[in-house]
């Protein structure tokens with residue numbers, strides 16, 4: 180294994196550990212650290228909760244022995260160098276004589292942002308990184324969003340029948356998704372956001388639980404095995420498995436027809452993009468179209484049976500020289516990404532000879548290299564030491580209800596069940612002191628007032644309430660908006676959707 184692959188592998192371990200503290204860290208970053216010596220983890224640490232010591236400090240405080248020379252301290256976020264709620268991590272790293280540090284991403288917090296690396300380097304520490312930067316940034320996308328945009332990361336999740344319905348005509352609940360899709364959504368969407376958000380009407384009509392209860396189902400192991408050598412790229416009738424990239428733990432069941440695309444795709448696709456995307460979707464080949472690639476790249480990620488294929492449509496249609504230059508830079512960056520086989524088509528090819536384009540894609544799928552390699556989604560148990568961490572299955576996100584007039588039924592599950600203290604009701608500021616609000620607070624439900632006008636919350640105020648730590652609520656960084664249609668629309672119209680995931684029911 181190359182040094183880079185080794186670093187990548189241990190960085191994935193940091194992310195796995197870090198993820199155990201999701202939601203507990205409030206508006207802060209999830210961070211995990213491992214100290215590796217002779218290919219073994221000899222200590223590990225985690226940022227356990229808001230205001231608590233960071234992962235590197237946690238590790239070094241728990242590891243009383245001398246740091247072996249040659250050991251590498253891995254941490255997914257650049258060590259901090261400022262006195263915040265806890266002392267600078269660079270101090271303890273230097274005090275303990277750590278000689279090599281490998282970090283995943285720079286800290287977007289302006290108080291750090293490269294300075295932590297500088298402090299270590301100028302003290303003679305060998306600093307390696309950023310390693311697996313895309314994975315690390317993707318993993319902490321909520322934290323990055325709060326620090327850079329002042330709002331949480333917003334993912335929209337929609338379930339839709341093939342003919343485009345999201346509920347029955349009378350508004351009653353329509354079961355759209357399969358057990359497997361639910362399982363995927365609980366594992367990779369609900370478990371990977373700090374909060375699930377719905378509008379009041381969804382609570383009135385569906386009385387949802389908004390919890391994680393299917394994440395322990397046998398997914399993705401239950402998927403059919405990959406058949407890389409099969410001449411048929413879709414040996415399971417369009418089935419396969421995929422990996423959310425660059426988050427190595429997510430696998431999207433293609434046969435569930437998951438269409439994943441970013442907001443911009445909808446807003447401004449070129450005719451060629453749209454045509455190819457629709458064709459792949461309609462063929463139920465399972466595709467994933469994203470504009471907001473971590474490197475800013477314009478790419479269609481297409482996955483089947485562990486193959487990763489990037490499809491790029493020639494960006495030269497852009498008249499704007501600046502835009503063209505950006506495209507060229509992105510293409511160059513794309514070529515450097517490992518594990519992606521890149522196919523390029525011109526706009527004319529897609530628009531004028533689509534069957535030939537599809538044929539090329541299918542042929543490529545039969546020979547593309549397998550996606551799952553060392554350090555990519557493979558959790559290696561060997562060589563690990565330290566306590567076993569619990570799995571994500573116990574994780575429960577916050578539940579946020581947008582209810583300006585406090586009209587949800589008082590016997591709704593979200594305000595009566597055991598997890599009601601994890602429910603946040605956002606109501607019009609003028610109702611925050613009402614009798615109903617007090618009654619709910621008496622049950623342990625959190626009721627926050629946000630100014631609204633014309634029945635719509637002021638979004639900057641809403642983000643402030645949700646991301647600013649207080650004594651008993653430490654803020655959050657990522658939200659999965661599950662519906663319904665009006666709530667989706669409000670988010671889209673406000674331009675706050677970072678990703679959109681559509682589960683098409685069978």
Ligand SMILES: NC(=O)c1ccc[n+]([C@@H]2O[C@H](COP(=O)([O-])OP(=O)(O)OC[C@H]3O[C@@H](n4cnc5c(N)ncnc54)[C@H](OP(=O)(O)O)[C@@H]3O)[C@@H](O)[C@H]2O)c1
Nearest residue numbers: 337338345346350378379380381635636662663664665666
């Ligand atoms: N297929 C799916 O994926 C899916 C998912 C969830 C729900 N659904 C279905 O969707 C239907 C409900 O959808 P819907 O569009 O009627 O209602 P909804 O989106 O669930 O709720 C809309 C209401 O939420 C409040 N709200 C939302 N955003 C707000 C904002 N920014 N500011 C202030 N208030 C805000 C408003 O409450 P007020 O009306 O009190 O002002 C608004 O009218 C149900 O039938 C449900 O089964 C489907």
